Amino acid sequence: MEVLNAMTRLAVIGAGSMGAQIAQQAALGGMDVTLQDQEPSQLHKARQSHHGHLLRRVEKGKLSQEDADAAIDRVHTTTDLRAAVEHCDFVIEAVFEDVDIKRLVFRELDAAAPTQAVLASNSSTIGISTLADATRRPDRCVNMHFFYPVLVMDLVEIVRGPQTSDSTVARALAVAREMGRTAVVLHKEIDGFIVNRILHAATQEAYRLLDAGVASFEDIDTAVEKGLNWPMGPFRLGDLSGLDVTYNARRHMYRSTADERYKPSPQLEAKVKAGKLGRKTGEGWYRYEK
Ligand SMILES: NC(=O)c1ccc[n+]([C@@H]2O[C@H](COP(=O)([O-])OP(=O)(O)OC[C@H]3O[C@@H](n4cnc5c(N)ncnc54)[C@H](O)[C@@H]3O)[C@@H](O)[C@H]2O)c1
Numbered sequence: 264m265e266v267l268n269a270m271t272r273l274a275v276i277g278a279g280s281m282g283a284q285i286a287q288q289a290a291l292g293g294m295d296v297t298l299q300d301q302e303p304s305q306l307h308k309a310r311q312s313h314h315g316h317l318l319r320r321v322e323k324g325k326l327s328q329e330d331a332d333a334a335i336d337r338v339h340t341t342t343d344l345r346a347a348v349e350h351c352d353f354v355i356e357a358v359f360e361d362v363d364i365k366r367l368v369f370r371e372l373d374a375a376a377p378t379q380a381v382l383a384s385n386s387s388t389i390g391i392s393t394l395a396d397a398t399r400r401p402d403r404c405v406n407m408h409f410f411y412p413v414l415v416m417d418l419v420e421i422v423r424g425p426q427t428s429d430s431t432v433a434r435a436l437a438v439a440r441e442m443g444r445t446a447v448v449l450h451k452e453i454d455g456f457i458v459n460r461i462l463h464a465a466t467q468e469a470y471r472l473l474d475a476g477v478a479s480f481e482d483i484d485t486a487v488e489k490g491l492n493w494p495m496g497p498f499r500l501g502d503l504s505g506l507d508v509t510y511n512a513r514r515h516m517y518r519s520t521a522d523e524r525y526k527p528s529p530q531l532e533a534k535v536k537a538g539k540l541g542r543k544t545g546e547g548w549y550r551y552e553k
């Protein structure tokens with residue numbers, strides 16, 4: 264088994280909702296991180312959110328000003344993918360959920376990152392074998408699925424593809440640990456991994472109840488929150504993660520399994536088509552103050 268450096272030099276590709284927080288969490292764990300995005304505005308937004316999150320922690324007395332400053336300094340940003348990865352040990356890709364874009368990014372990463380570097384994808388739905396064969400290092404490719412918001416959610420699902428090596432899984436586990444996150448390993452590539460499979464089953468049932476007029480979405484959320492002790496019901500959670508994300512994941516599951524149980528609810532589809540995507544657009548199932 265390979266021995267890890269004291270601290271992994273990490274590159275995170277894509278500075279959206281997930282990438283920005285993955286980079287920040289890694290920096291809080293003491294790692295040196297380069298955060299890359301093709302859009303300078305996304306990098307600017309990420310930096311601002313880092314300052315905001317850390318300032319709140321300092322104000323609450325959860326973090327010293329010194330540690331906050333150090334975490335900010337550990338994240339370097341660039342629009343240049345080659346520069347981002349040329350000296351790294353480990354890459355986490357978090358670009359748009361689009362197979363063609365991700366394959367392109369993986370091909371570029373393979374050409375630019377050191378041969379021994381691991382290429383991990385944070386995709387929620389795309390198994391690593393679909394991306395690994397765009398590279399010459401399929402044994403060093405792995406899914407590493409974080410949860411939103413990464414700064415709060417402790418879990419990482421590490422999913423090995425048919426060609427992922429034991430040492431790659433060990434390195435992904437070590438990176439999760441360095442970031443202060445708890446990891447589980449899936450030995451098989453499977454749609455939805457563990458958490459989303461279970462969540463989808465429960466959410467799908469909630470939509471079935473809504474579509475059948477059994478109860479309002481508010482009451483279904485209340486039932487789940489009070490009766491199952493989940494911190495959030497499925498509709499409130501959908502608004503938080505983005506109804507487009509929920510919808511696309513469902514459509515992907517439906518297409519890949521042809522299982523009617525995964526067919527997206529017409530009411531969910533209507534929300535997405537109307538651009539009511541949840542918190543990020545100010546309205547989804549619920550309305551939010553800007
Ligand atoms: N949002 C969630 O709740 C969630 C949870 C777990 C996993 N994921 C996965 O994380 C990934 C990112 O999701 P997100 O919600 O952060 O998306 P997002 O749309 O917020 O961010 C994607 C970022 O990728 C950048 N990007 C796109 N193409 C690029 C390229 N070629 N090179 C560099 N940057 C590029 C975009 O500019 C954008 O900043 C997806 O694969 C998604 O499935 C999302």
